[in-house]
């Protein structure tokens with residue numbers, strides 16, 4: 001069964017989202033597009049919570065969000081227990097967000113990355129495993145749990 005990956009954006013990210021939905025499909029994933037669907041102005045938290053709810057409830061292992069800067073989506077998604085949403089504007093950031101921070105939600109700043117870079121960032125994030133070790137202790141401390 002293909003992994004279902006919820007993905008959402010506001011109007012600023014809708015174009016890049018469409019490209020990433022296609023990319024996810026071509027890589028064998030099952031993207032679950034939670035909107036938005038058009039370019040009319042919408043409120044980013046509505047979409048951040050829709051994706052983060054699924055990760056929080058463990059209905060999905062990971063999710064993807066896009067808005068203009070990535071910031072608003074990350075703020076909203078990170079309110080959800082168990083969600084670690086990382087804004088990545090380069091593949092190297094996406095790699096480190098996985099290796100060091102075990103980021104389970106990728107957030108793309110759609111107004112500040114090209115479409116091709118968005119795809120590269122997504123692929124890097126999908127392919128990179130959490131490094132564990134000392135990083136497990138640090139990630140546990142985010143929620144003030146014992147490492």
Ligand code: RB5
Nearest residue numbers: 012067068069070071072
């Ligand atoms: C929408 O104009 C913009 O505020 C939004 O996409 C995002 O950047 C918010 O953090």
